[in-house]
Amino acid sequence: VKVLWNDRIVNEDEVRIGFEDRGYQFGDGIYEVIKIYNGNLFTATEHINRLYASADKIQIVIPYTKDVLHKMLYDLIETNEVNVGHIYLQITRGISPRQHNLPNPPVEPVLTAYTKEAARPLDQQKNGVNACFDNDIRWLRCDIKSLNLLGNILSKEKASSNGYYEAILHRDELITEGSSSNVYGIKDGVLYTHPVSNLILNGITRNVILSCCEEIGLPVVESAFTTTQALEMDEFIMSSTTTEVMPVVSIDGQTIGNGKPGQWTKKIQQVFESKISSLVSL
Ligand code: PMP
Structure with a gap:
């Protein structure tokens, strides 16, 4: 190659x-x-x-x-x-x-x-993944997609060495994003996610997901939520270029919703899939 x-x-x-x-x-x-x-x-x-x-x-x-x-x-x-x-x-x-x-x-x-x-992580997308919380110890310019990833690496290592797929980061009690993903909670038919600021990377997949939400009529509120609120969400999602729309079914061993990818999550995945499949080969 x-x-x-x-x-x-x-x-x-x-x-x-x-x-x-x-x-x-x-x-x-x-x-x-x-x-x-x-x-x-x-x-x-x-x-x-x-x-x-x-x-x-x-x-x-x-x-x-x-x-x-x-x-x-x-x-x-x-x-x-x-x-x-x-x-x-x-x-x-x-x-x-x-x-x-x-x-x-x-x-x-x-x-x-x-x-x-690289194959798409289709099994995980179907069944969901487990995550843990970790303190967001990174610098204050997380909007820059910098090569300096030590904070992200330490959090990811803490997650994976304990058997978790992703670490969900929080500053004080407020969730920012994942160690290499953006995160979303869905509660009572509303999707919540951290607003675009210096504290998160403005994910390209995040933007695709927000347009999927619009297409399926799921209201979006861009405001930060706490770790306690995260555990009470009906559905939880992480997203990135490589993991796409990934359901999170437990955090720190506590089940989210019924422990399976939820209805809204599946709808977002379907619309996401249609956007991918409309891409024609070069
Ligand atoms: N936040 C962080 C810290 C990331 O590393 C990534 C993936 N590179 C994302 C969010 C998701 O961004 P994107 O959807 O553009 O891949």
């Missing part, structure tokens, strides 16, 4: 990563994961827009237009003939002698991207 290195599609072993790449030394960079269905990219424009927005927030100037980048990603999935899977793409600030200050004048950012063929 081939990979994208800056503006070239090359064999993986041709790629050389600089010793003093700021992504490598500081996590000074940003990334995206874009899902591939039917050999085509899902919500690519939204992901590319968020990538440029993240870059802007940390003063990285991406040296390609959005259209050129979009085309390079298409070329990569065509070259690798990926049918279902994803593209991982990252951009670091570039290579410069190690110092905290931004290089002045700026250096050329370093882009790397690769594809992965």
Whole structure:
């Protein structure tokens, strides 16, 4: 398989990563994961827009237009003939002698991207997954899709080493999002989720889910809820590019609703599925 290195599609072993790449030394960079269905990219424009927005927030100037980048990603999935899977793409600030200050004048950012063929987690989507709570110890710019993921990693490890699929993060009592997902509770026919702010990543899947809610007539309230309220929800969902619409059926061992994916969740999944299947191959 081939990979994208800056503006070239090359064999993986041709790629050389600089010793003093700021992504490598500081996590000074940003990334995206874009899902591939039917050999085509899902919500690519939204992901590319968020990538440029993240870059802007940390003063990285991406040296390609959005259209050129979009085309390079298409070329990569065509070259690798990926049918279902994803593209991982990252951009670091570039290579410069190690110092905290931004290089002045700026250096050329370093882009790397690769594809992965990967099956969808259909069993988990059908049966639901278990989650736990964890303190949200991350920084206050969670809106940036930064390569710095130590807080997320520590929470995910705490979850998975205890047999949980995801850690649901909270600041004081208020739930923000999952360690690598957005989260939602449904109570008495209303879907609640944390509003878009510096405390969460504005998930692309989150936006797709909110439009699914509109289509099925499920009212949405974008306001934070507490861990206690979470346990009293009728239904609970987490979402991300790779997990899609994932029912959460227990948190910290306490059953949510009747312990099975709920009716609203299933409806959202159906509408989500129709959006995926309307994607035609390249
Ligand atoms: N929040 C965090 C912290 C994440 O890492 C992710 C997945 N990258 C999400 C939310 C979901 O975002 P998206 O739907 O765009 O994948």
